Amino acid sequence: MDYAAVVVLEIIYMIAFLALISAGLAIVFGMMRVINLAHGEFVMLGGYATIACSKAGINIYFAMLVVAPIVVGVIGLVVERLIVRFLYGRMIDTMLATWGLSLLLIGLVELVFGNTAVSVPAPIPGYQVGSYQMGGYNLFIIGITVVLVLAMWLVLRYTRIGLIARGAMQSAEVVSSLGYNPNTVYMLTFTTGAALSGLAGGVLAPLTGLLPSVGGIYIAKAFITVITGGAAVIAGTLTTSALFGTVNQIVSFASTPVIGELAMLVLAIILLRLMPQGVTGRFFRNST
Amino acid sequence: MALSRRHLLAGAGTAALAASLPMRHIVAQNAEIKLGSVLDNSGNLDIYGKPMVMATTLAVEDINAAGGLLGRQIKAIQYDTQSDIALYTKFAQQLAREDKVDVVHGGITSASREAIRQTFKRANVLYFYNVLYEGGVCDRNCVVTGTTPAQAVEPIVEHAMKKWGNKVYILAADYNYGQITAKWLQHYIEQRKGTVAATNFFPLDVADFGSTIAKIQEANPKWVVSALVGGAHMAFYRQWAASGMNKKIPLASTTFGVGNEHLALSPAEGDGILIAGNYSQEIPTPANKNFLAKWQKRFGDTKIVHEIAVSQYHGIHLWAECVRKAGTLDRAALLKTIESGISIEGPAGKVAIEPKTHHAALDIHLMEVKGQKLTIIETVKQRPPSDTAQYCDLLKNPDENKQFEVKI
Numbered sequence: 140m141d142y143a144a145v146v147v148l149e150i151i152y153m154i155a156f157l158a159l160i161s162a163g164l165a166i167v168f169g170m171m172r173v174i175n176l177a178h179g180e181f182v183m184l185g186g187y188a189t190i191a192c193s194k195a196g197i198n199i200y201f202a203m204l205v206v207a208p209i210v211v212g213v214i215g216l217v218v219e220r221l222i223v224r225f226l227y228g229r230m231i232d233t234m235l236a237t238w239g240l241s242l243l244l245i246g247l248v249e250l251v252f253g254n255t256a257v258s259v260p261a262p263i264p265g266y267q268v269g270s271y272q273m274g275g276y277n278l279f280i281i282g283i284t285v286v287l288v289l290a291m292w293l294v295l296r297y298t299r300i301g302l303i304a305r306g307a308m309q310s311a312e313v314v315s316s317l318g319y320n321p322n323t324v325y326m327l328t329f330t331t332g333a334a335l336s337g338l339a340g341g342v343l344a345p346l347t348g349l350l351p352s353v354g355g356i357y358i359a360k361a362f363i364t365v366i367t368g369g370a371a372v373i374a375g376t377l378t379t380s381a382l383f384g385t386v387n388q389i390v391s392f393a394s395t396p397v398i399g400e401l402a403m404l405v406l407a408i409i410l411l412r413l414m415p416q417g418v419t420g421r422f423f424r425n426s427t
Numbered sequence: 428m429a430l431s432r433r434h435l436l437a438g439a440g441t442a443a444l445a446a447s448l449p450m451r452h453i454v455a456q457n458a459e460i461k462l463g464s465v466l467d468n469s470g471n472l473d474i475y476g477k478p479m480v481m482a483t484t485l486a487v488e489d490i491n492a493a494g495g496l497l498g499r500q501i502k503a504i505q506y507d508t509q510s511d512i513a514l515y516t517k518f519a520q521q522l523a524r525e526d527k528v529d530v531v532h533g534g535i536t537s538a539s540r541e542a543i544r545q546t547f548k549r550a551n552v553l554y555f556y557n558v559l560y561e562g563g564v565c566d567r568n569c570v571v572t573g574t575t576p577a578q579a580v581e582p583i584v585e586h587a588m589k590k591w592g593n594k595v596y597i598l599a600a601d602y603n604y605g606q607i608t609a610k611w612l613q614h615y616i617e618q619r620k621g622t623v624a625a626t627n628f629f630p631l632d633v634a635d636f637g638s639t640i641a642k643i644q645e646a647n648p649k650w651v652v653s654a655l656v657g658g659a660h661m662a663f664y665r666q667w668a669a670s671g672m673n674k675k676i677p678l679a680s681t682t683f684g685v686g687n688e689h690l691a692l693s694p695a696e697g698d699g700i701l702i703a704g705n706y707s708q709e710i711p712t713p714a715n716k717n718f719l720a721k722w723q724k725r726f727g728d729t730k731i732v733h734e735i736a737v738s739q740y741h742g743i744h745l746w747a748e749c750v751r752k753a754g755t756l757d758r759a760a761l762l763k764t765i766e767s768g769i770s771i772e773g774p775a776g777k778v779a780i781e782p783k784t785h786h787a788a789l790d791i792h793l794m795e796v797k798g799q800k801l802t803i804i805e806t807v808k809q810r811p812p813s814d815t816a817q818y819c820d821l822l823k824n825p826d827e828n829k830q831f832e833v834k835i
Contacts, residue, residue, distance in 0.1 A: 142641070145641045145644075258691050260669075261669040266671075346665060348658055348665060348688075350658040
């Protein structure tokens, strides 16, 4: 019984983890069709921002929830102004440019922080489920993800900013006819996406050792989650996070984490074969 | 005999080589001695490779400052393999064929060693592998200065089973080092009437250990032993401590500390992990203090000095000692010197090559992580690589060229 509870908790954690690392990408790719191959590095930068602040004596929650998104958001803004904005609508070129950017960011972080793993301890102690010890910090991640997704949904669904953003997603002309400059909208959307990636990196920093190359761990998972999710940013990401998280963990428990990841990839291939437009291309078509 | 194209080419190659030999000899009289290295100075494995590259530089500068070898200076030709196996093969070819180095010290993972070992054997370039590994390599052209399981794994098993009990859970990296080390662990555990609850393998990029930690608790072992490797696997120690398990089930490791993991974890997370190895910065000998002072002067920060950097330093000095004794760079003469039983005193104590296996007898320290330091609990002097010696006798079979594995 306790063991079942542990498995369920790990599944929920994995779903939250996937949704968290995909949120920033979902906004940038889902809404703007920009393939940002430096997404993993944005997450990594959020982690480094958090660790640097925490080492400087700043409260860790403030560092991960406020400083990390702001730092990475600003970096995202600079990247959008200097690189991405010239490449809207040119998918392959954007991929190439952001890939180069990813290598550059890894190199810069190596120069500044060195290439040894750095990390901060998790600020929340473990807790007991029956006779099992669980990481208390995982609950915090689940909580943050719920709040984040809820906030994204409310903003996109019920605010004027959300309306404009969704308009920009449809086409630039919709935004223009609403009286806004699509360039500004794109810039702000990209910045928000980067800030969310930074937040994810900050929140996840205490769980793993951080290396400049750590982005590689996140990027593949984030991409398959977002792409399999399809057009609806929130509903899509949530559905696929739930599917992948559940399959990954159940298979991991039954065999090993390696087979778990494999099962997730196989599922993604099957889903994309059956639904080339992503899950929300077929289901939940009218959702956000 | 039919004359195939391959025979013809081989013949032509030999002739060309023979023609070039006298020339090379004359040039070599005054030229620098070339020492090659292939190490991961960047990428996922550079926590291991960077300090090894520095150790190479330091050792070569040491020898040059003392007047070089045979009256000649040494030039280090170091290639960065970027944690990419394909680059190992490429740069090994380059060192052997183009740079024509006199000796190579390099390779980190066992996969990388196996990718380059045969290249140097075919090219008759003496090869030193200076890293702890799973043991068993039996090749006259290859000298090993790192520890093998009989040296560093058995003491852990022995100590931990006495202290904690006989049911063990094994976690290991999923490539030849982890797999073979897991076999040795099982062998030593079962030899002492213990049981292995389960063995799990993880590829080098796995960073989520939630399900594994739950499964370990389900199996409820007396202790857990990790042969995990690299940056991503650091997450295990992190998540283990975050769940509070580090207070409940004790942890031992065959690799912890080698990549300076103890510095990345906080004291609360790392304290109590049991390890065994050839080196700790806490070794109180003058040789070690002297070495660390030299490192400090050359590179500033000694925090990153780890066991395999010291092994690399040993390897180069050992080779230099061979050259001094033999009075030549000729490979056959050097191999004879190695097989006469050569030894040096290094930062980690005496390193004595066993003629039969070309592996080193080393001082082994049983250590516990305490306050981000590797505190020595117990030291065994000159522990032999008996696992490899069980199968390998290069004096009797000089043409042997394989890696033996433990049979269970």
